[in-house]
Amino acid sequence: MAQLRRFLQVDVFTDQALKGNALAVVVDGEGLDEAQMAAFARWTNLSETTFLLPPTDAAADYRVRIFTPNGELPFAGHPTLGSAHAFLASGGDAKKPGELVQQCAIGLVRIKREGARLAFAAPPLKRGGPIEDAALRAQAARALRLAEAELLDLQWVDNGPGWMAVRLKDAAAVLALRPDFVAMKGLKLGVIGAHPAGAPEQFEVRAFVPDLGVPEDPVTGSLNAGLALWLQGSGLAPERYVAAQGTAMGRAGRVHVARVGADTWIGGDVTPLIHGQVRL
Known part of the structure; x- marks a missing residue:
């Protein structure tokens, strides 16, 4: 009842x-x-x-x-x-x-x-490392309507949901994306690019998960957690930074990342x- x-x-x-x-x-x-x-x-x-x-x-x-x-x-x-x-x-x-x-x-x-x-x-990654599968790489590029050469990195950052991450040349390239959600079928795709030096936010993030009924997620903690472990572990991000997400949807999400000892906090x-x- x-x-x-x-x-x-x-x-x-x-x-x-x-x-x-x-x-x-x-x-x-x-x-x-x-x-x-x-x-x-x-x-x-x-x-x-x-x-x-x-x-x-x-x-x-x-x-x-x-x-x-x-x-x-x-x-x-x-x-x-x-x-x-x-x-x-x-x-x-x-x-x-x-x-x-x-x-x-x-x-x-x-x-x-x-x-x-x-x-x-941030929980440990269930799956990490570069994505070498040629078919997956080609699908990710088609889904983002980009040439494969524009994907600076394509990585697994999977802490449970199954995230794949793409790094683009800058935040402007991230914000300019107009994805093809039909081509994205089966992918959970996060995209990140750096803002210019001196900007209040260091990175711009977008998350696309059409198979879950959410073509674009406004702000995504699990993706940002996986991105942080990858970027900080690779020397591509500082120990503390702020990521913006949701900008393309009229939101103002802010994710505060801090690495303290062995832990990365989101x-x-x-x-x-x-x-x-x-x-x-």
């Missing part, structure tokens, strides 16, 4: 309402089955909808399931920060002062508060918009 459950909708990776990536969070997810979760995610029609559940791992503060309109994800970044905000805003307590531990399908993810921001520790602001109940 349907019941009223606590519900939040938040804007992630922005301190300006309506300028980041929206996330729907059902705080009281216990008792819902997978079909109900998937149906609600299709109904919200946001890039992701999450459901908070009691953890099954004693080290975790809460468990989350993450759904797109077309299916479930093992991990995603903006749902991680938005779900952590919802957990705390709804009265959740961390077992360890100053740090939350989220349980999701890829395992445990650490989250910390940095002033007004939350940041998650941070952003969360702006609450809706707080109430949903009947599920």
Whole structure:
């Protein structure tokens, strides 16, 4: 039988309402089955909808399931920060002062508060390294309507969702893209290019995931986490930087990346918009 459950909708990776990536969070997810979760995610029609559940791992503060309109994800970044905000805003307590531990399908993810921001520790890549497959390289170029020579790098940066990353010559080239989503079928493609020296943001990022019902994602934490591990590990990015994402969609997403010791933290602001109940 349907019941009223606590519900939040938040804007992630922005301190300006309506300028980041929206996330729907059902705080009281216990008792819902997978079909109900998937149906609600299709109904919200946001890039992701999450459901908070009691953890099954004693080290975790809460468990989350993450759904797109077309299916479930093992991990995603903006749902991680938005779900952590919802957990705390709804009265959740961390077992360890100053740090939350989220349980999701890829395992445990650490989250910390940095002033007004939350940041998650980038999970290790499940698959990394250059993409050598000629057919994949050609498909990526066709999907972006570019010559293969314009793809400076094509890398796996897969931390669960299956991301491929393309590096272009600069941020302007990233913003000029007009992808072919039919040619992109089967790919989850992130694109990055550097802004000129002295700009407030060091990189421009775009994320294309048409197979998940999200042709372009406004701001993407999992992709930025994978990009950070690759770029910092290759000497292509400093230990601290800010990436802009969503510009081409009229958004103002900002992803704050910081490498501290062995960890790379992916941070952003969360702006609450809706707080109430949903009947599920």
